[in-house]
Amino acid sequence: MLPILRKILATGIATEAPPSPDEALRSLRARLEESVLGRFRGALAIRHVDAGSCNGCELEIHAANNPLYNLEGLGISLVASPRHADLLLVTGPVSRHMAVALKRTYDAMPEPKLVVALGDCGCTGGVFGESYASCGRVSNVIPVDVLVPGCPPTPMAIMQGILTAISREV
């Protein structure tokens, strides 16, 4: 136990300053009222769905929760069920085999809800594009509020996208 406590003390608090929202990432006009967004800003529950990514975006979602970015420190947590979620974070071009699962996950979320599409594939279909096996961009399958490009987007960019989704449109 002592080595663990010593290591925790020696590490201290490593968290860096979070990014600010960026209006350029918005895909749809803000649909939610400030009173709702204000509540989300205090405690936001996110459900993540990998709809066909290469797993690169998933690595960066994990990284956003490391002590340096500390997404959870902003009151934003990833949850296990869409029934508990306010925001859906979707990666990948949507493979045709995942389209139904993605739609069902979206439908299972209570209103009001937000969607952030992550990565070049989620935003445009990326290098994989549309095909017999892929529906391409996420907005081809469900409505998307915010787009976060990048291959993969950095943890800072992911946090910025999420914070933009719950910020008031200016």
Add this chain to the structure above:
Amino acid sequence: MAGDTATGSGERLHGEMPGWHRVVDDTGFRAVAQAVRAAGGRLIALWASDRRHDRQRFEVHAAFGDSDGLRWLTLPVDPARPDFPSVADLYPVANRMERAAFDLVGLRARGNDDRRRWLRHGAWPGDWHPLRKDAPIDHVGAGEPDEYAFVTVTGDGVHEIPVGPVHAGTIEPGHFRFSVVGERVLRLEERLGYKHKAIEKRVEGATLWDGAKIVSRVSGDSTVAYGWAYAAAAESALAIDVPARAAWLRALALERERIANHLGDLGALGNDAGLAFGLAQFSLLKEGVLRTHAGVFGHRYLMDFVVPGGVANEVTEQATAHMLAECDRIERGTQELRRIYDDHAGLQDRFMTTGEVTPDLAARLGLTGAAGRASGQAHDLRVAFRPRPYNALEPRMVTHRGGDVAARVAVRFDEVLESLRLCRHILRHLPAGPFVVPLPARARSPLGFGWIEGWRGDVLVALELDGEGCIERLHAHDPSWQNWPLIEHAIIGNIVPDFPLINKSFNLSYSGHDL
């Protein structure tokens, strides 16, 4: 082996790794498969292609690995009788590959009674095969809904738990069907293919340069392994050798990719066993590696650093010094955390005897890569064939025989330390000279292969070029094909709550498998 008639070598393919290609008939196909099996070799990959447009036939390809190197066999298949002899009786791992060959090209494996679809779920018609040349990539037409016949377990109190494709955590999609009594797992059956996104069709007709960007994204956590395997395949067909500096920088990137992934896994395994402290600490170490990647190589995960002909950018002396100092920091941090993991009774209780794969089972089913080395399977391409620059590095193989989560954790700790040693050697002895060479306009051979020991296991890229020097057919093979079936065995007799821990201890790719 090389002189044996059944495995007679065939045409030697250009490259750092020893590899031969040979066209065989049905009898020869089975004979080589049997001879390799008898000599303790492995089936690396099996795939099919459509050559009706120029050779009036289909082809089935199999790549076997033995102590001599890679044996790539091509079996011509008459379009009037589109089948080939199954090798699943010799190599159980062939089952899913043979089913995928039917889904994608429409060739049936004679003797394999498992006719359930594998990569096709219903997104396209059942009698339509996407990798046939007359099948357009933008074909859109759903097929009949797919009923997958899971094996059912019956008995008093037995019930099923279906999990996925969307999982509870931030991971890739796939379906797991557990048959359980109480908490104890009697059987697990996997269903994959959810991420199939037409990668192999997408690269058909692409130039060697354009193909690199797509193949580097087959599995985002193994982008160096795929990038290098692809580049090596292209260089094999072009019959060129990259400059020494390029080979050394590629190995630096590959070992750093191994370190980053192993550090991430060690943290996640601690977390899955209830020690969140481990996740926090290891993710700090990993983040340091990623930031160095961004600063030195231009990308946090090293995407597009390896290119056909060499590497994409130079590494300065200042960066070299920074990485040397970083090696010391990571080593100190890893050793300190290893002592804490080793002394933590609760953690060891969760790790030990959990998710066991005995060396005997691993050998029979073909477990490979880091997970294989945790079950006594001494396969490591870097050590076995010493491609440049490993011939100068004297890489040491890490093996354990426990075959449980604890052994897979131990392999990761040992491999982090060994990769740090290799990185130090590379950084101290990095040869001077160019880091990339231009590609010749014409290929020497229509065939090329690249075979790289990535952090998860050996990645194979087999490449066929058309008359223009563009991609006729490319098969990218992830070691996860070999290892997924073993998880079905590792979980038997364990409790359901240990599945995330066992699954994480293998940490297999879905995207690399589904293509």
